Amino acid sequence: MNKKSGFSVLISVSVSRLVLLAGSVLLLASCSGSRTISADLKVPSGETLRKTVLGSDILITKGSTLEVFYSSRNRYFVEAGGALVGFKRGVNQTKIYAEKGALIPNFESQTGFAIYTVKDASESYRDRYKELVPAHVTLNSNTMGVAPVIGVGVGVDQEVWDVDRNDWGDNGRSSRPTSVRASSYETKD
Amino acid sequence: MKKTLMTIVGIVGLTAVSEAQFAGINGGIMLGGGFMEDPDKGYGFLQLRGTFYEDDAVSHTLSVEFLRHSDDAELEFLDLAGVPYYENGEISFTNFTLNYELEAKLSGAISFYAGVGGGIERVSLDDAFDFSVDSDRNFVGQAFAGFRTKLGESFFAQIGIRHLWREDFALLTDQFVVEDTTAYDLSIGFRF
Numbered sequence: 001m002n003k004k005s006g007f008s009v010l011i012s013v014s015v016s017r018l019v020l021l022a023g024s025v026l027l028l029a030s031c032s033g034s035r036t037i038s039a040d041l042k043v044p045s046g047e048t049l050r051k052t053v054l055g056s057d058i059l060i061t062k063g064s065t066l067e068v069f070y071s072s073r074n075r076y077f078v079e080a081g082g083a084l085v086g087f088k089r090g091v092n093q094t095k096i097y098a099e100k101g102a103l104i105p106n107f108e109s110q111t112g113f114a115i116y117t118v119k120d121a122s123e124s125y126r127d128r129y130k131e132l133v134p135a136h137v138t139l140n141s142n143t144m145g146v147a148p149v150i151g152v153g154v155g156v157d158q159e160v161w162d163v164d165r166n167d168w169g170d171n172g173r174s175s176r177p178t179s180v181r182a183s184s185y186e187t188k189d
Numbered sequence: 190m191k192k193t194l195m196t197i198v199g200i201v202g203l204t205a206v207s208e209a210q211f212a213g214i215n216g217g218i219m220l221g222g223g224f225m226e227d228p229d230k231g232y233g234f235l236q237l238r239g240t241f242y243e244d245d246a247v248s249h250t251l252s253v254e255f256l257r258h259s260d261d262a263e264l265e266f267l268d269l270a271g272v273p274y275y276e277n278g279e280i281s282f283t284n285f286t287l288n289y290e291l292e293a294k295l296s297g298a299i300s301f302y303a304g305v306g307g308g309i310e311r312v313s314l315d316d317a318f319d320f321s322v323d324s325d326r327n328f329v330g331q332a333f334a335g336f337r338t339k340l341g342e343s344f345f346a347q348i349g350i351r352h353l354w355r356e357d358f359a360l361l362t363d364q365f366v367v368e369d370t371t372a373y374d375l376s377i378g379f380r381f
Contacts, residue, residue, distance in 0.1 A: 034318050038269070052276060052317075055269045069276055069317065072268040089275055092268070177264035177322060178273075180314060180361050182280055184228035184260045188357070188364040 035175055042125075043082070052089070059125040060084055060102075077118075077125040078102035097124050215240040217250075221376020225258070225353065227368045232258035234374070236288075248292045254306065256284040264316055276317045280360065283311045284329050292337065302347070303334040312358045327356035346377045 038055040045063040052070045060066050062081035070089035078084050080101030087105055094113040098104050099121045118124045181187070217238035224231050234256040242249040262278040288306030295301055310329040314322045335349020351374065355367045 034320075050318075052266075052274070070268075070274040072270070072272065072274065092272065175266075177266050177276075177278075177316065177361060179265040180278065180280075180322075180363055181263045181265075182260050182365060183262065184230060185280075185365040185367065188366055 037175060050086075057125065057128055059122065061122075071113075075128060077121040077128070078104060079121045082121075097121060215243065215380060217378050217380040219252075219347075219376050219378035221347075221374050223351075223372050223374025225370045225372035227370040228260065230258045230260065232256055232372070232374075234376070236376075236378070238378070240380075246294055248294075250290040250292065250304075252288045252290065252306075254284070254286045254288055254308075256286070258282050262314065264314075264322070278317060278322070279315045281313045281315070283313070285309050285311070286329065286331060288331070288333075290333075298339045300337045301334070302337055302349070303332075305332045306330070310355060310358075312360065314360045323360045325358045325360060327358055329356070330354040340377075343380050344377065345380070346375070348375050349373070 035052045035054065036056045036058070037053075040057045042059040043049055043061060043064040043066050045061045048065040048067070050067045050069070053068055053072075053074050054070075055073045057075045058066060058077065060076060060078045060082035062079045065083040065085065066076075067086040068084070068091075069086060070091075071087055071094045072090075072092040074094050076084055076094070076096045076098075078096065078098040080099040083103035084096065084098075085103070085105060090112070092112040096104055096113060096115045097118045098115065099118060102121070104115065217236075217240070219236040219238060220234075221236075222231060222233045234254055236252045236254045238250055238252040240248050240250045259279055259281040262280045264276045264278045265273050266276065268274055286306040286308030288304050290302050290304035292300050292302040307328070307330040310327050312325040312327070314324065316322050331351050331353050333349055333351035335347050337345055337347040339345050351372050352369065353372060354369050357367050358365050
């Protein structure tokens with residue numbers, strides 16, 4: 001009787017551990033592809049993430065890769081040896097602060113972004129709320145230059161964007177689709 | 190009501206197939222794929238079969254079938270400023286049907302089969318990150334026929350044609366038109 005009940009306990013414990021492990025794997029897998037909205041994110045070294053990014057600050061560390069589907073109102077800080085790629089679905093009001101040796105997209109024909117060279121992307125990321133956008137810099141594809149991320153007396157970063165950037169909570173509008181089109185089925189209208 | 194009835198019939202059919210070995214019913218599994226004309230899409234299917242009557246001339250079989258195909262989709266979102274942007278997605282269609290089949294044995298190896306069935310088509314929309322966004326359920330009916338050949342004692346292969354009656358579906362705020370269609374498939378099976 002004791003041997004039989006002990007064996008049953010062993011089986012149930014093993015099954016529980018398997019379920020817990022499977023759940024963890026699924027959770028980790030789900031985190032590698034998603035949307036980042038109004039948040040701060042540091043991409044760990046060695047990781048590759050695929051995301052749509054809205055209203056966020058992202059640090060891409062050495063050895064990591066961030067593939068972006070669509071980008072709007074974001075700031076990316078890219079260390080040398082880090083890679084920022086993608087943008088196949090578009091880019092809008094986006095700033096990229098990159099060290100020399102960082103891999104960033106070749107935005108030949110796209111607009112909606114600005115690229116700055118910085119000495120230390122991690123430090124720029126830590127000091128990002130002190131950013132002061134130089135008055136002579138315009139946000140288009142031809143902008144390339146060195147801009148100090150550490151500014152003077154700016155205060156909070158909300159002044160950089162309009163009031164929508166202050167919405168740190170997920171209002172649901174950006175994370176749930178409003179419409180769908182199928183490639184092989186027509187809509188009734 | 191219709192969906193409840195179909196679910197009950199499906200459960201009875203599955204139970205019947207699972208009891209095949211113990212109640213004088215010959216069971217079987219079939220795996221196949223095909224192509225449907227409208228839309229131009231390939232599909233795969235799995236059938237769990239239970240033959241409840243068989244003699245030298247005919248056999249009568251009930252089966253539960255899972256048939257699946259998918260389609261690419263584009264999802265529209267609004268960003269923080271209300272500007273639309275787009276992502277890839279996928280719509281998957283899974284049919285769960287209960288079917289009756291009559292098989293007429295033409296020779297030692299070749300037979301002709303025909304049948305009808307009905308069930309539920311579940312339509313599911315996933316986003317670019319494989320998260321489920323929305324789903325819909327509708328009735329599906331089918332009629333099928335074809336030729337079957339024995340491959341040894343336990344295996345068989347068949348080629349057939351089927352006609353599917355499907356309903357329109359809705360995902361998010363969009364309504365989609367679905368046409369009834371003819372499909373062609375090949376499959377192999379195993380009897381036990």
